[in-house]
Amino acid sequence: MTEQDQRNIETVRRMYVGDEAERASIARDIVWHVPGHNPVSGEYHGFVEYTQLMPSRMAPLTHWDFMLGKIMVNGDYVMTTFHLVGERNGKTIDLDGGHLMRLTSDGKIAEGWGFTDNQDALDDFFR
Secondary structure (H helix, E strand, C coil): CHHHHHHHHHHHHHHHHCCCHHHHEEEEEEEEEEECCCCCCCCEEEEHHHHHHHHHHHHCCCCCEEEEEEEEEEEEEEEEEEEEEEEEECCEEEEEEEEEEEECCCCCCCEEEEEHHHHHHHHCCCC
């Protein structure tokens, strides 16, 4: 594994820590793609939309916990698997998913795509 591969894996791993570690890992011009047909679905362009608009559409979250599974790297792309458990407005979610992320040459997350094994359940959770 190259140094770049190791760096990219560590950058992505920090994404799941949240807060400042996550914010430090993303590019200012990030594009994040959220799947589905719910109020959170769509594309988020830039740091402010990713860190403020997307979370505001997800609120109120009582609980939102990612358990990171596998992390796979292919150059500037990193794929993760995870298990997600959440609670919002009396609804619960418990599903598997993944993120595909493209990193910049300086090791920031420039773009990300979300995937889930039960999109209907995630759509219902955010309605």
